[in-house]
Every structure is written in structure tokens, then in C-alpha cells.
Amino acid sequence: MAVNSTQTRTLSNTRTDRSPKPPATPAAPARRTRPGHVAPAPLQPAPDGSPVAGSPVAGSPVAGSPIAGSRPKPSASAADVVKAYLKVQVATLRSLEPAVRADDFDSAHQMRVTTRRLRATLRSFGSVIPRSRTAEVAAELKWLGGLLGEARDGEVLPRHLLASLETVPVELLIGPVQARVQGHYAPRRASAREVVIEAFDSERYTELLGDLDQLAHDPPLGPKAGAPARDVLPAAVRKVYRQASRRMRRASQAPRGQARDVALHEARKSARRARYAAEVTRPASGQPAKKFARQMKKVQSVLGDHQDTVIARQAARDLGISAHLAGENAFTYGLLHECELHQAGRLQSRARIVWKKASRPRHRTWMH
Secondary structure, eight states, X not given: OOOOOSTTOSOOOTTTOOOOOOOXXXXXXXXXXXXXXXXXXXXXXXXXXXXXXXXXXXXXXXXXXXXXXXXXXXXXXXXXXXXXXXXXXXXXXXXXXXXXHTTOTTHHHXXXXXXXXXXXHHHHOTTTSOHHHHHHHHHHHHHHHHHXXXXXXXXXXXXXXXXXXXXSOGGGOOSSHHHHHHHHHHHHHHHHHHHHHHHHTSHHHHHHHHHHHHHHHSOOOOTTTTSBHHHHHHHHHHHHHXXXXXXXXXXXXXXXXXXXXXXXXXXXXXXXXXXXXXXXXXXHHOHHHHHHHHHHHHHHHHHHHHHHHHHHHHHHHHHHHHHHHTTOOOHHHHHHXXXXXXXXHHXXXXXXXXXXXXXXXXXXXXOO
């Protein structure tokens, strides 16, 4: 049985967010356009040397030349700041495609993170770029992110299980446990990667890139697009934070077991959105937004570790059933399940501490 539930679909790896080094000059795929649709050229290097790596809006840096329009001034409009972030993320998405094709370590995860940043931006700043006008692009980003998530899970999940098995005493490793883990996931990872490559070669993906370029160049504008970013964007971040706060409170009140696991997973997604929204706002809000994003990253990280244990428990159960049906002793898989369950309890306690610190009012004084 494969791990395939909605709740346990993606194994988190948000603790590092280290981007693999993509080629210095990423090759843009051939552009095909729909009838009557004139796609803009891919984002180009800036003639004024606007930085990408380390820039205020660079959620993840792009190797090579800087991107035009990626450094708005603190006095810029809300639309200019959001567009700047979109430009960097679209360029990042393009730059990571060759690395994913080459099966570079962690590239699928980093590309999935980029799809999440793009989706979170479109969702969080609807008064700047109307969500009703970007719903189709957001859905396509979710499609791509789902495929990348399957590929990433095939890489991360067996590594997580094998690392956990290293802590088990030798006398308690009964049967070919490591071999079963590797043999179970290797073909699944290969299959998921083939699906991603097929998606890259599809018309659907080409159209998504064209739509993203169009969105970054000339997005539809909402009622607050022309207002100063410092007057508009912090309030949007506050709204996302409040959702995270509600979900954390709901999780703390949920009964132990699946209900709490699901609630914490939802809280994690809200904390991630709050982090990315603060990243967008940084050019206008400066260091306070950066510090708030750092706090939300800590929350996201510990809740991501917790979600890892949820997925690992399901995987241990599935592997144990497969081993039993094959006539093997399933004892070690039950032990692995129990170890992950205890780790989940420790992480829940840790999450309460991290959230208490991250939710201090002093981290939110910059939000209007």
C-alpha cells in the first residue's frame, strides 16, 4: 500500500529551504501560445543591475543576472511591490526546471516551494491583484506543485525512514527492513519523476509559463493596487496571521490523534502563507517584516517536522502490511510507528513553545 491520503500527501522539508545551484544561464523552454494570445518575452536581466540574490523580495535567489524591476523602492505602490516578488519567483521557477530535469538533489522541493510562494502571493493580496482574475493560474500552480510534491516525497520519505531505522538497535531490526524501504520507494520515485518530465514537455506547462510571465509583467489590478505598499500590504499580512492564530488555537483544543494532526497541518499552511506574505512586504516594511517572516518560518519548520511523523507513521504501517503479506516479520515496522508517534508528541510540545514566542505582539507592531 502506498501513502496516498490527502492529509499525508507531501512530506515537509521546509527546515532548510536551501536552493540547489541552478545553471548560471537557465534555458527557457520553447514558447507556444494559444490562438490570439501574445505572450510576453520571458523576464530579462535588468539593465540597471537590480539584484536578485539577497534582494529584499528574493524569497529564493536566482543564480546569474539580476531581474529587471525586482527592487522596488520603499515608497513604491502596492502593485509594484507585488509584481517585483512575482518576477523573482517566476524567474526562480524557470531556473529550477533544468535542475529538476537533471534530477539534482532537492531541486524538485525547491521548485515546489516556488509554486507555493506564487500561489500564496496571489491568494494573500487580492486587493492588489484580484483573486478572481488569477484563479486559473493558481489552479495550474497547484497542479504543478502536486506533481513536484510526489517526486519529492519519493526522495524524502525513504530517507526519513532509513534515518529513523539507524536509531533502532540491531537486535530489533528483524527482517530485510532497509531493503524493503528502498525497494518500495525506488520505483515510485522514478515513476513520479517521469510524470514531472512529461509535464515539463506538455502544452499545459508551456501555457502556465506564459501566463505567469504575463502576470508578472502586466497583472490585472485591484482597487488598492495604486496605493502605497506600506499602507496596503501590512494589513494583508495581518489578515493571514490571524488565520494562522485561529488555526493554532483550534489545534491546541483538538483531541489527540488524527484530529489534532489535521489541525496542526492546517495551521502549518497558514503560518507558511503568513511567512511568504511578509516576504512580499519587506521592500516597503523593512526589517520588521523580515523578522516576522523569520518567526513564521520557525513555526512552519516545527510543524513541518510534525507532519513528517504523520506521513512516516502511515508509511510504516503500509510497509508493515506489505511485509506481513510477504511472509516477513513486521515487528520493526510497528516499532518504527511507535517511535514516530512519540516524536510527534515531543514536536507538539515544541510547537506550542515556538508559537508562543512567534505570536508576541512586538513582532506585529508594523502591521497597520
